Structure formats: C-alpha cells, structure tokens
Amino acid sequence: MTAALVAVALTFPAQAQMPGPQQPPAASAQVNVQNVPERASARVEDLLARMTIAEKVGQLVLLSSNRAVTGPYTTPDVTGSLERGELGGIFNTYDVAFTRQLQETAVKRTRLGIPLLFGFDVLHGHRTIFPIPLGQAASFDLAAIEGAERIAGREAAAAGINWVYAPMLDVTRDPRWGRIAEGAGESPWLGGQIGAARVRGFQGERLDADDSVAACVKHFGANGAVESGRDYTAGSLSERALRETYLPPFKATVAAGVRCFMAAFNSFDGVPGVANRHLLTDILRKEWGFPGIVVSDFGAVEELVTHGVVADREEAASRALKAGTDIEMQGEAFRRDLPRLVAEGTVPMAVLDAAVRRVLMLKEALGLFDKPFGRMDEARERGTLFAPAHRQASLELAEKSLVLLKNDRRILPFPSDVRRIAVIGPLADDRADTLGPWAANGQPEDAITLAAGLRQVLPKAVVEVVSAGGVNGSSPEERAAAVAVARTADVVVLALGEKSTQSGEAASRADLGLPGDQMALARDVLAVGKPTAAVLFHGRPLALTSLVEEAPAILSAWFPGSMGGLAIARTLIGENEPRGRLPVTFPRSVGQIPLYHDHLRTGRPPTNPPRPYTASYLDESTDPLFPFGYGLSYTDFAFSPPRMAPIVKSGEPIAVAVDVTNTGRRPGTALVQLYINQPVAEASRPVKELRGFHHVALEPGETRTVTLSLKAEDLAYWHADGRWATDAGRFRVMTGANSADLQDVEFTLQH
Ligand code: BGC
16 A cells, blocks of 8 residues: 555545534533543653644544545545644554554654554454354354454454444344444344444453454444434434433443444434434443543534534534544544634633543553554464454354245255256355445455355356346346256255345335345246245345245345355255344335334234224234244254243342253254343333343254343333333243244242
8 A cells, every 4th residue: 555545635525514504502511521530641641741732633533544435525634634643543444564654654753653543344354254243143142243353353453453443233123224234133132242242352351462453332322213214314212212222232332341432423312423412421421431432423523514403614523522522533623623622712621631531541552652563563464364264253153144034845955965056146156245235354356155155065066157137137038048047957046135235334225125126037936946945145134025925945144254155055055054043023014114023012902913993004914024033943943931930039140941842853053032021110111122042052852951041130121210220020031932932931020
C-alpha cells in the first residue's frame, strides 16, 4: 500500500452540509465526565497536560483510509491531519506494511508521538471467513463462536489492526432489514450470551497481547428497531421495549469487559444515537458503569443536521460530545468545529478532557504506548492469515450452522456412492457469495463453493454445474438446459437464494421470497422427479412458502464463509449431521412481520382456524413458516416433560431436568431449549422467552438426562418504577425441541 492512498483530497459531501430544519439548540450543557477516573495513569495525565486543544480534538478524530469502502463519503486529508498529530485513529486499513508506515508517522514524526488506533469491521472473520453472524448464532455453540472471534481477532491483530467494529448486537424482528445478517437474531437473551462470547474472543485474556483487539459493540441502542426494515430509520418504541428487547445484549457485553460502544445511526425516541444522552450517559455510563469509549457510526455526527435535531455542523459537534460520543467516525464536525467551541467555552474543557482521557486509556490498555508496533510483524502476519487451523475452525462452525428445514422421505443424506450429481442454480459456484456480505479481508479465491465442495467429497462422481442465469432470473432456454442435466443425474442439488449483496448494510428487501423467478427454475427441476435437495444461501429469514410446499428437502446454509461449500457437501452426504437451529423466526409472508417467539400476549389470542374478533388475519395464518429454534436432524429425538422442584427460594439455583432420547437410526446432536413465562405480572409478559439451551450428543437408542439451570435474574423484567426486578409467584418453564414444540411445568418462586 502506498502513501498515495492516504493523500486523498479533502472533499466532503454536500449532503452532510445541508442545513436541516431549524431546531432550538441542544439543551444539555451538563458535563459528561462519568466513569473516567479523575486521574488515569501518570503517563496519560502527563500527556493530557501537555496537549494543545487541537491535539486533544485530534484524538477524537477517526478517518477512513480508502483501503476498504464502508460508507458513502470520500475521505478528507488523512495525511495532513496525521502529520500534525491531529488524528487519533484510522479505519478501513490493514496489513502490516501499511499500518506500520502510518504508525511510524504518528509515533516518530508528531510532537507527542501518540500511537494510532487502527479499526476495521471484522464481522465474521478477517481473512478466514466464518459463516455470517446470524448463521453462527444458528450453531447455538458459544464456545465455537468465541473460538471464531479469537481467530478473527488474532488474524486482524496480525494485520496491524487493534480495534474491531464488532460484534453487532442489534436484536431485530424485521427480516426485511438486511443487517439482520450481522447479528444473533431475535432473542435478546441469546444475543447477550453470544455477544459476551464474541467480546471474550476478540479481547482475549489480555488486551495488550499482540493477538488481541478491542471489541466495539454496535449499534447502540436500538438500531435493530428500524422502522419498515429500512436502514437508518427511526426506532419508535417504548422505554420497556428498549430495556427488555434491544439493550440486554449490550448490557451483557459490559459485564464481559467490552472496551468500546458504537452509537447507532438511527434515533430512539426522536434522538439519534450520537446525541442521545439518555442512552450514552444516563444508561451506559451512569447505570451500567461503562468506562470505555463511544465512537459514532460513519458520518453520524454530521447527520444530526439531516435528522433535524441541530441547526448546523458546529451544533452537531457540541451536542454529540456532550451527550457522550467520544470519537467522530468520518466527519468534519469534531475536527473543524470543536477546537473553536472549546476555546470559546461553548464546550467545557472538562468534557473534552474526559473524552480524550478515555481514548488515551484505551490506547494504553492495548499496549500501544509501550509497543506501538507490537501488532506489526510480517512473519506473524504471513503465518497467521488463513492458517490451516483457522480454516478447520471455519469448516467446523459452518457445519454447525447449517439448518435442515425439511427432509421428506429422508432424501438426505444422499448415498455417498452417488455417481452423477447435478448442482443447479445461481449460487452453485459463486465464491464471493459463499463468503457473505461483510467479508472483511476475505479473498473470494480462497472460498470453497458448493460445487467445489461436492467435487472434493465425491472425487469419483461426475459433478455437473448449471448456474441457469443469475439470482434474478433464468431464461426458458437456461431452464431447459438445467432440466436436461437434471435428467441425467442420480441426485440434484438446487443452489438458490440471495447474492451476498442482497443482505447486510443498505440491503433491505420488501419481498422476502426467493429473489427473481428462482422458483420457476426450482419447479422445472423438481418436475424431473430426481431426489432433489435445495440448499439456500441467504442473510435473513426467507418467506419460502412455495419452495417448502414443493421441494422435498431444504438445507439453510446462510452465507457459510471460506469453507462453506465443503461444510455443505459433507452434510449432504452425511459426513456431518446437521444440528443448527433457527435463531430467528421464518415468516410465511411479509405481511406477518414482525413475527417472533417472545411476543406479548393479547386479550384475544389468535385461533386456528381463525375466529372473528381474534388477533388473526383474514387471509394468512398467524403461524410462522418455521418457528424460532427449529431445525431437523438426520435422526429423531424424543424429549420428556421438564422436571423441577415446585417451590424455589430466590437466590437458590433453579435446576430443570429433561430426558432426551435418540429414537432414530443415526447418531446425532439434539439441542434442548428452555423457555420461561410469567403467567401474571405487573405488565403482560411475553408468551415465552428463551432462557437456556444445551447440546447433547446421542447414539441411536440412547437416552440422557440434561439439566439446565436458571437464575432468579433470568426471570426479571423492567418494572413500571424504572428498575429490573424479579417478582415472587408463579412461573412456567417450557422445554423441548423448538419454540413451538414444548412441554411445560410450573413452579413458585418465593422471596
Ligand atoms: C456501519 C458500521 C460500520 C461503519 C464503518 C457504517 O456504515 O453502520 O457498522 O462499523 O460503517 O465501516
């Protein structure tokens, strides 16, 4: 990477400078200095005492290099700011040669020699790409997910990065939103378990180790509540919904020691993330005691003008900093306006100092003052990226993330002596689509596609690939050619779904069916009558109602990452048993959205068939296509009802036992799921909420007892007087195979 790359002209979007509607200036002038020790280390305090205002503000400036493009703006002059010592961090940059060159400028050629933060979006791997986060969540395997982030963090650190914009913790119940791919699905509790595992993986045991990176959870607080499933739209919800649905994953990562929060683009209760003092200061710092840094999302400080909550850029800078935003990612507000605002006293020096102190403390915790080049070692970089052990971990997690949605007549697994196999469809052999939407430094040429995976596991078979057009359509001739190949095959795999660009940021969809007319291709090929399995590539739940009616077998592969095609191929021929379960509900149609397992009760529950004056549709069932927690295996499992003590004293452990039997003919791994419900409470409680799960591997005919534990805090909810509490009284515990296939038991909690 050459220096020319960073010497980019200073241009900034007209859009960000347009005056918004006139609004009164932000009211709050309170100083935001909570949870920064009054004095940090002597080194940090000494630096702070010697810094000019411009140098201090510089620590709050984060600019993108053009190495990767993750937003709409061109990059201002990075080099000039860097050389003046007025730049705290650079993002979208990686590799040792390039980051060292930048770090050398910061450390050796600026007045105070303060090292840089290097940030990057490492959402599902850095160079070794793992399944998309939603797919990883389907594994329900916290150790494997933590392991994946350890590897992702190690690879990122080996490439010079010390800060990752991950994990993404947005709970969402709207699959139209493309960013559902980046999160852990619809359960706030599962989101917290997975979020904490991811943070532990990235940050390791010591943050200053050369293979650790600081995690930055995002997008705080209710980005997942975007209206209509469109990116960047407002989150209109109550304080209870915020507390109970959107914030729990974030809170769980504070307990896990996360070092950074990214404020959301969108507004909660009319106030955008970066200006939301309620979220950033009252909740995050005062209530939760978070001592780390808060960074804005890309250009979000200037977007306060477009939101209409400040009149101009200057006011945006002042309001964001005072609300609790420490660093502006990609923008001009802090760097251009804060020096003057501080000098004239509009922004108190104490507010600036608190933010700078937090940034310097993070740099110190990362070991950057003592070892600014610790993560910059070419030999380590070469030996770490895409290392064999990393590929193996990616393969294993991809295998665990696959969800078998349908398997009529036990078409799968295919016999391993199959001689001719046809792989038909637009996703059969596409490397970039195998990696998925936020593939960081993943190289498409590294990816094993479905076709390549089948060739690898069936070396003696003829594997014929027909892409039959693209995701959006196939011509009659292309379909005829696909049918001709299907006729000659022993078994057929239909590779259908979304392109990776149809999921992720800025990839909302209003239709959740298979894109284009893929169903026409599927129908023609299914009509041939060969044993046919559909493999789906997708970043969100799809409304697959027709495919589910017509295809005998369906395997959900999400976007499975570097080794994805091999994981799928091994599963199709039974070398791997599918064990993934859906971390999100699949609707039958878009009109049912939002549809999720932990919805509130109603005075008139829907009935089946629908009766008038109930919470039903005239023209659609209220049932999902596939419920949360659903997934089949190649074997079958039977679950006993749950057993537990009828009376439990608060503070005592709550143990719930379930017997699970493998009633089929193949070994397999069951996932026992546990849900709770409080039948009577101060406010109506969700019909069921996931609170536990446990895998159990069983040989055919084998039975094992699984004991799951609950804590009183798992039963708590947000009370009207503004606090979390657990009521004494009756609770229902439900256990079983998925959220729609449960048996229950009641107990009484005594205080
Ligand atoms: C996204 C963030 C990301 C940032 C930097 C934004 O557009 O919302 O998730 O971290 O870009 O790439």
